[in-house]
Amino acid sequence: MDFALSEEDQMIRDTVEAIAASEIAPLAPLLDHSFGKEGREAFLANLKMLAETGLMGLNVPAEYGGSEAGPIAYAVTMEALGAACAATALTVSVTNMVAEVISRTGNEETKQRFLPPICDGSWPAASFCLTEEGAGSDPGSLRMKARRDGDDYILDGTKIYISSADYAGCYVVWAKSDPEARTGKGITCFAVAADTPGISLGRLEEKMGQHGSATREVVFEGVRVPVSQILGGEHDGFRVAVGELTGGRIGIGSMALGIGRAALSAAKEHALNRKQFGNRLADMQGIQWMLADAETEMEAARLLILRAAWAKAQGLPFVKEASMAKLYASEFAQRATYTALQIHGGAGYIRDYPLERYARDARITTIYEGTSEIQRLIIAREVLLRQAA
Numbered sequence: 583m584d585f586a587l588s589e590e591d592q593m594i595r596d597t598v599e600a601i602a603a604s605e606i607a608p609l610a611p612l613l614d615h616s617f618g619k620e621g622r623e624a625f626l627a628n629l630k631m632l633a634e635t636g637l638m639g640l641n642v643p644a645e646y647g648g649s650e651a652g653p654i655a656y657a658v659t660m661e662a663l664g665a666a667c668a669a670t671a672l673t674v675s676v677t678n679m680v681a682e683v684i685s686r687t688g689n690e691e692t693k694q695r696f697l698p699p700i701c702d703g704s705w706p707a708a709s710f711c712l713t714e715e716g717a718g719s720d721p722g723s724l725r726m727k728a729r730r731d732g733d734d735y736i737l738d739g740t741k742i743y744i745s746s747a748d749y750a751g752c753y754v755v756w757a758k759s760d761p762e763a764r765t766g767k768g769i770t771c772f773a774v775a776a777d778t779p780g781i782s783l784g785r786l787e788e789k790m791g792q793h794g795s796a797t798r799e800v801v802f803e804g805v806r807v808p809v810s811q812i813l814g815g816e817h818d819g820f821r822v823a824v825g826e827l828t829g830g831r832i833g834i835g836s837m838a839l840g841i842g843r844a845a846l847s848a849a850k851e852h853a854l855n856r857k858q859f860g861n862r863l864a865d866m867q868g869i870q871w872m873l874a875d876a877e878t879e880m881e882a883a884r885l886l887i888l889r890a891a892w893a894k895a896q897g898l899p900f901v902k903e904a905s906m907a908k909l910y911a912s913e914f915a916q917r918a919t920y921t922a923l924q925i926h927g928g929a930g931y932i933r934d935y936p937l938e939r940y941a942r943d944a945r946i947t948t949i950y951e952g953t954s955e956i957q958r959l960i961i962a963r964e965v966l967l968r969q970a971a
């Protein structure tokens with residue numbers, strides 16, 4: 583057993599950690615305070631720079647502009663970005679997911695058309711359009727329509743809570759192509775350019791955290807998409823969604839780990855500098871125990887994430903592993919950000935410090951890309967199936 587990163591993954595981690603600290607973290611407070619309105623240009627410039635560094639197509643073959651760095655590189659990248667700016671991390675995570683789904687399931691023409699602009703940053707981001715008003719944890723019940731018309735499909739419906747919809751160059755969209763099929767069946771997945779006629783942006787959500795990332799409705803009215811842009815098989819798109827969400831969970835877990843790590847780093851610094859009752863907080867056993875527990879959980883979260891990423895890289899099953907990693911890391915981030923805030927006392931609640939932002943940014947990580955309850959359902963299903971086999 584070898585716990586060391588490969589030389590290449592180590593190099594990627596060091597590079598991304600350095601960029602994250604120098605270019606990404608300084609912008610995070612402005613994006614947060616202005617709900618992403620101020621600093622948008624700098625944010626988009628950062629996304630372009632991250633693409634040029636090879637971070638938007640980490641699991642995409644080089645022939646389409648990707649960096650073929652693999653799942654472990656994706657995990658360490660997302661941890662570094664999560665520690666610096668969760669909104670940027672989310673954008674990179676979802677864009678990588680979209681690139682990966684196109685790369686895995688698109689035909690040659692679709693890959694040639696969609697992947698290079700995602701990977702080289704010509705498109706600032708890409709969006710994953712699955713959720714609808716009546717279909718969140720249960721995406722198989724989605725209602726958006728896809729009606730076949732010759733060599734095209736025509737899409738009608740509304741997707742909600744779509745990350746990066748404002749600046750995405752393309753969307754991966756799921757719609758019901760066989761109205762007679764039961765829940766979870768008869769769904770087709772499409773790659774759609776964002777400037778396709780009939781697409782418009784709806785409501786822009788105001789959120790608790792991750793303010794730099796725009797979360798928006800996307801409305802599809804008579805959007806014509808050629809059948810050649812189907813991802814996976816016709817009527818077989820649900821399988822594509824489930825497969826891609828599994829990999830995405832490694833990204834969200836890693837981002838959550840990064841947020842928790844940043845909060846704990848601030849807490850350790852504060853504990854070493856702040857004195858009360860004539861002693862540093864760091865010398866008080868009550869504070870030491872809080873830090874010791876949180877650091878132990880952080881290591882456990884990182885091991886679960888790297889284990890899942892390693893299994894994916896080896897081509898081994900990783901459904902249970904990815905759900906455990908996402909569940910544990912996102913729940914760790916809740917506890918760690920609150921512990922770190924508590925160690926800051928009143929300062930933790932004040933916006934001059936990043937602690938309250940970390941706590942708000944971490945909150946959504948137990949919800950999107952499968953809530954903690956859904957992760958538990960998946961884990962239970964996997965372990966019970968194995969037991970029964």
Ligand SMILES: Cc1cc2nc3c(=O)[nH]c(=O)nc-3n(C[C@H](O)[C@H](O)[C@H](O)COP(=O)(O)OP(=O)(O)OC[C@H]3O[C@@H](n4cnc5c(N)ncnc54)[C@H](O)[C@@H]3O)c2cc1C
Nearest residue numbers: 710711712713718719743744745797949950951952953955
């Ligand atoms: C900021 C943000 C960004 C997002 N970005 C995207 C995006 O880019 N693309 C996209 O497609 N979606 C996106 N989403 C949607 C997100 O994935 C969903 O919100 C999430 O999957 C939960 O769905 P829901 O909100 O409908 O909650 P619901 O499904 O209504 O769940 C409500 C509660 O019930 C629980 N629950 C549901 N079913 C069960 C069950 N069987 N057993 C036990 N408990 C259950 C849930 O865990 C939750 O606690 C985003 C959401 C947010 C807030």
